[in-house]
Amino acid sequence: MAAAAAGGGGSAALGDGGAIDYSVHEAWNEATNVYLLVVLASLALLVYTRRNKRRILRIFALPPAAAGLPPPHTDFYSGLKKIRLRQQLEMYSIARKYEQQQQPPKQTESVQLSVE
Template sequence: MGAHGLLENEPESIDYTVHEAWNEATNVYLLVILVSFGLLIYARKNKRKIMRIFSLPPTVGINQEPNFYDSLQKVRLRQQLEMYSIARKYDQHQQQSQADSVQLSME
């Protein structure tokens, strides 16, 4: 009967350890899932900070992409130069037409 009692207790202890291990494993999985959701929310809020960490530092030899405001200033400068050249052409045309009309009136 003593041997029968040991055999009877042994499966219960195995079942108990299996259940205990299962509970611990599920607790670990739940903890991993919660931490993953927390990191996902943090990553969505701080995407730029994270991308700055993983981006490569700019090298000295390679030109970087031009800044938007720099390109905007260049566009404005180009527009001003075009307007200046149009105004100069208009002024020259006006001066020529005035000189022609003066010469015609003198003759």
């Protein structure tokens, strides 16, 4: 019975003719190798960051000249205000020109009648 159970459970690993199918084992070995490489690369990166912490922090730190400047978003909003004001002035001048074109010209000529 033990032999029958072992034969029945092992039939999934046996291919045609009773040869053992190693594709599952090869895939497992490749996945394990990739996992080990990722772990080793992560450890190497961790060691590098611990040794060069100051150099890495210097990359992400702001330069001292930028510390005294006002925040950049204020320049952005002041630029938007100037653009909006320019647009409003352009629209006003276009509206004035349109109004002048729509008004009929005033007659400045005067007719003098003389009574005889």
